Amino acid sequence: xxxxxxxxxxxxxxxxxxxxxxxxxxxxxxxxxxxxxxxxxxxxxxxxxxxxxxxxxxxxxxxxxxxxxxxxxxxxxxxxxxxxxxxxxxxxxxxxxxxxxxxxxxxxxxxxxxxxxxxxxxxxxxxxxxxxxxxxxxxxxxxxxxxxxxxxxxxxxxxxxxxxxxxxxxxxxxxxxxxxxxxxxxxxxxxxxxxxxxxxxxxxxxxxxxxxxxxxxxxxxxxxxxxxxxxxxxxxxxxxxxxxxxxxxxxxxxxxxxxxxxxxxxxxxxxxxxxxxxxxxxxxxxxxxxxxxxxxxxxxxxxxxxxxxxxxxxxxxxxxxxxxxxxxxxxxxxxxxxxxxxxxxxxxxxxxxxxxxxxxxxxxxxxxxxxxxxxxxxxxxxxxxxxxxxxxxxxxxxxxxxxxxxxxxxxxxxxxxxxxxxxxxxxxxxxxxxxxxxxxxxxxxxxxxxxxxxxxxxxxxxxxxxxxxxxxxxxxxxxxxxxxxxxxxxxxxxxxxxxxxxxxxxx
Amino acid sequence: xxxxxxxxxxxxxxxxxxxxxxxxxxxxxxxxxxxxxxxxxxxxxxxxxxxxxxxxxxxxxxxxxxxxxxxxxxxxxxxxxxxxxxxxxxxxxxxxxxxxxxxxxxxxxxxxxxxxxxxxxxxxxxxxxxxxxxxxxxxxxxxxxxxx
Numbered sequence: 001x002x003x004x005x006x007x008x009x010x011x012x013x014x015x016x017x018x019x020x021x022x023x024x025x026x027x028x029x030x031x032x033x034x035x036x037x038x039x040x041x042x043x044x045x046x047x048x049x050x051x052x053x054x055x056x057x058x059x060x061x062x063x064x065x066x067x068x069x070x071x072x073x074x075x076x077x078x079x080x081x082x083x084x085x086x087x088x089x090x091x092x093x094x095x096x097x098x099x100x101x102x103x104x105x106x107x108x109x110x111x112x113x114x115x116x117x118x119x120x121x122x123x124x125x126x127x128x129x130x131x132x133x134x135x136x137x138x139x140x141x142x143x144x145x146x147x148x149x150x151x152x153x154x155x156x157x158x159x160x161x162x163x164x165x166x167x168x169x170x171x172x173x174x175x176x177x178x179x180x181x182x183x184x185x186x187x188x189x190x191x192x193x194x195x196x197x198x199x200x201x202x203x204x205x206x207x208x209x210x211x212x213x214x215x216x217x218x219x220x221x222x223x224x225x226x227x228x229x230x231x232x233x234x235x236x237x238x239x240x241x242x243x244x245x246x247x248x249x250x251x252x253x254x255x256x257x258x259x260x261x262x263x264x265x266x267x268x269x270x271x272x273x274x275x276x277x278x279x280x281x282x283x284x285x286x287x288x289x290x291x292x293x294x295x296x297x298x299x300x301x302x303x304x305x306x307x308x309x310x311x312x313x314x315x316x317x318x319x320x321x322x323x324x325x326x327x328x329x330x331x332x333x334x335x336x337x338x339x340x341x342x343x344x345x346x347x348x349x350x351x352x353x354x355x356x357x358x359x360x361x362x363x364x365x366x367x368x369x370x371x372x373x374x375x376x377x378x379x380x381x382x383x384x385x386x387x388x389x390x391x392x393x394x395x396x397x398x399x400x401x402x403x404x405x406x407x408x409x410x411x412x413x414x415x416x417x418x419x420x421x422x423x424x425x426x427x428x429x430x431x432x433x434x435x436x437x438x439x440x441x442x443x444x445x446x447x448x449x450x451x452x453x454x455x456x457x458x459x460x461x462x463x464x465x466x467x468x469x470x471x472x473x474x475x476x477x478x479x480x481x482x483x484x485x486x487x488x489x490x491x492x493x494x495x496x497x498x499x500x501x502x503x504x505x506x507x
Numbered sequence: 508x509x510x511x512x513x514x515x516x517x518x519x520x521x522x523x524x525x526x527x528x529x530x531x532x533x534x535x536x537x538x539x540x541x542x543x544x545x546x547x548x549x550x551x552x553x554x555x556x557x558x559x560x561x562x563x564x565x566x567x568x569x570x571x572x573x574x575x576x577x578x579x580x581x582x583x584x585x586x587x588x589x590x591x592x593x594x595x596x597x598x599x600x601x602x603x604x605x606x607x608x609x610x611x612x613x614x615x616x617x618x619x620x621x622x623x624x625x626x627x628x629x630x631x632x633x634x635x636x637x638x639x640x641x642x643x644x645x646x647x648x649x650x651x652x653x654x655x
Contacts, residue, residue: 384580385647388654465577470646 001037002094002183003029003316004175005044006108006203009195011231011308012188013046013059014301018309020062021417023086024069024410025367026492027360029316037316039078042088045171047108047199049162054298056107058413063088063106065410072402072484082492083367091174100174108171118158119144156257159198166199167206167213176215179224186312187228191257192250200228201264208272223328225274225320229311230261232280234304236287266333274323275334277311279304283345286425300420303347303428307338310359347428348443349506361506365442366495368431369459371414373491374407376436377461385465386472386490390479393487402484447502457502467494512643519640523560523633530556537625542618549607555600559626562596563634571638571645582652589634596630597623 007016028036044063048056070084078087092104103109119125124135124144135144143155166172179185185207189196204226210218233250265273281304314336324330341353349361379398387393397403421428429443438459439447447456468490472478478486499506526533531552535543546552570579570588601623608615642649649655 383654385577385650388650392654462577466647469577473644473646473649 001039001316002041002043002178002180003312004179004183004185005042005312006047006185006187007044007059008047008187008189008199008203009193010048010050010053010055010299011190011193011196011305013048013053013056014299014305015188015229015231015308016044016046017055017059017062017413017417018301018306019044019312020059020066020088021367021414022306022309022313022360022363023088024066024084024414025360025363026081026083026085027313027363028081028085029313030359031317032319036079036081040086040316041078041094042086042312043091043094044088044106045091045108045175046106047110047163047166047203048195049110050195051107058298060106062410062413065405065413069402069406069410069484072482073488074485083370083488091171091178094178095174097174097177100170100177102170102174108166109169110166117144118146118162121162155194156198156253159194160202163195163199163202164206166203172206173215176210176213176217176221179217179221181220184225184227184316186315187226188231188308188312189228190231191261192233192254196231197253197257200230201261204228204265204272223324225323225330226272227275227277227312227315227318228273229277229279229308231304231308232278233284234279234281234302235285235299266335268332271330271333273333274330275315275318275336277308277314277336277338279308279311279338281426283426286423300424301417302424303421303426306421306428310338310356311336313359345426347426347430349430350444357507362496362499364430365499365503365506366492367414368441369438369464369495369499370488370491371411372436372438372441373461373464374411377464378487381461381465385469386486389472391481391483391486393483397483397487442503442506445506446504448504459498459502463498463502464491464494467497509643515643516640519636522636523564526629526633527553527556527560530559533629534622534626537622539618539621542615542622545608545611545613545615546604546622549611551604551607554603554607555626558599558603559596559630560633562599563592563630564637566592566595567634567637567641571642571648575645575647577647580648580651585638585648585652589631592630592634593627597627600626 005016005019007013023042029040030036046056046059050056066084067088067090070087073084074080074087076087090104090106092102095102118139122135124132127135139155139157143158146155146158187200187203189200191197191200206213207224207226208222210222215221232254261276265271266276285302286300318334322331322334339353340347340351342351344351349357349364352360381387382393382395382397418428418431419433421430422433431441432443435441438461439456447459449456451457471490471493472486478490481489531547533556534546534552537543546555566588570585601619604615604619604622608619638652642651643655
């Protein structure tokens with residue numbers, strides 16, 4: 001199954017970043033019986049005309065790094081366990097039709113939109129007087145003057161016009177070309193801004209009405225199972241005299257958009273969407289710097305984004321017969337909400353409900369231990385133990401592109417992500433930020449008592465080295481694999497054993 | 508278990524067994540009039556060769572399978588064990604030799620010391636043989652003292 005993941009606007013990028021962190025940890029979508037979805041490929045596409053958005057740039061870099069790391073680990077394999085399990089590809093990578101020209105990136109090309117002022121885009125100056133008057137009724141002056149390379153500055157009425165052009169883009173045609181029976185589409189967007197709130201319903205409409213478009217494969221595309229996570233207001237803005245984006249409007253915009261969605265997307269009689277996930281938090285974030293777009297928009301990661309990132313994974317695991325009838329038509333929209341088990345400002349793993357913990361707890365703990373191990377232990381172990389088994393890990397390895405991308409870029413982004421979520425409100429305290437001692441790194445979790453009842457079991461770099469030595473000795477399979485795979489797979493297996501054996505209650 | 512490693516183990520055992528069987532010949536490479544005759548007469552060459560075989564193999568076994576720790580997996584840890592073997596083996600050999608000789612009213616202090624200094628080298632050789640025979644299955648020390 002391919003899951004086409006359309007991340008719209010700034011929230012889309014930030015949720016995608018959380019999804020990448022979960023994927024790096026090895027969180028995979030599973031079906032109702034807990035079995036991983038086979039042959040899954042995730043095809044993310046970021047739709048945002050605001051190319052200088054820092055959140056977009058950070059996510060794009062992370063996607064590129066993830067893809068490089070995963071390719072080194074597993075090549076084109078899909079069904080793997082362990083870190084970086086989900087295969088993430090660009091639309092270009094899976095295209096066989098070379099007549100459609102698109103670039104090999106995760107960013108949806110919006111050239112037609114992003115270089116124009118809105119008034120030029122709609123041809124305001126060529127309209128007759130009556131149409132100009134009508135347009136001026138619908139759009140404020142600052143909206144008409146808005147240059148769209150900074151996004152739609154919280155104005156869904158601009159976005160709904162501008163993003164309607166997407167259906168004519170090469171990317172949309174390419175998507176239609178590669179879309180096959182069994183694939184799914186998922187949208188990530190906020191409902192209280194400009195880009196996401198407008199883009200989501202427009203794109204769903206364009207897909208459902210694909211029969212009117214000049215594209216291949218339209219019959220399959222228009223029956224695609226479509227899901228979406230709609231992120232309700234969850235962040236706060238610093239006060240500013242410029243009111244182009246006003247936090248006071250968030251709720252009003254949300255109410256209007258929800259009403260519109262109800263009429264057009266999730267109607268009882270004519271559901272366009274197969275599943276919708278609503279995520280929000282009345283506990284508002286720390287205020288973000290007011291920035292309609294000119295200064296890059298770099299928002300702190302937030303719990304809501306982490307929770308939203310679980311939605312596409314959940315959607316991929318829903319059985320076909322819960323989404324569509326035997327003819328492939330959408331059934332009544334499935335609606336999902338999310339709740340914490342405890343309504344607390346400081347969120348650790350035990351604040352989540354059991355079903356969430358069962359999905360993320362162990363993988364995230366293992367990934368965090370990998371982060372600590374690569375920071376504090378691995379380099380000094382080269383030339384010893386498992387590193388000397390075939391294929392040998394030599395000192396050159398730490399200067400390789402793979403290792404540097406993993407440690408200097410991906411893991412640094414991971415640390416930033418954790419710190420940002422920790423600093424936000426709610427404060428996400430899954431791990432103790434800055435703590436390098438593995439015994440104390442998982443917030444609220446201790447290691448088990450010692451075997452004779454004295455002291456506690458120890459988890460440290462030596463424990464990992466010992467376990468990896470043992471696993472490497474007992475395995476004949478690595479000699480045919482790369483050193484990259486050997487290191488991360490061994491660590492993953494060792495971490496599974498140590499986490500289950502030495503920590504209390506990670507489940 | 509790799510076949511190659513099994514062959515190393517068999518070869519190591521065979522080499523050690525040969526040393527025990529032909530220990531007397533080995534020790535009489537350094538023949539000392541009187542002392543070497545008494546060593547032969549009291550069958551001490553065989554006794555000492557058994558000690559010289561057992562101590563290195565036991566030490567290697569303890570190092571690779573009882574200690575078997577990532578904290579002691581460097582070449583210099585192995586050297587420490589080698590040094591202990593080179594200390595314990597001649598001391599044990601001297602004590603046995605001296606005790607038997609004394610029971611028979613003989614005293615060969617200087618000759619015994621020289622004999623055990625040479626025996627120390629045999630112990631070192633046998634520790635290397637034992638290490639390279641059995642290390643392959645150790646989880647943490649199989650690459651000590653040098654990588655496979």
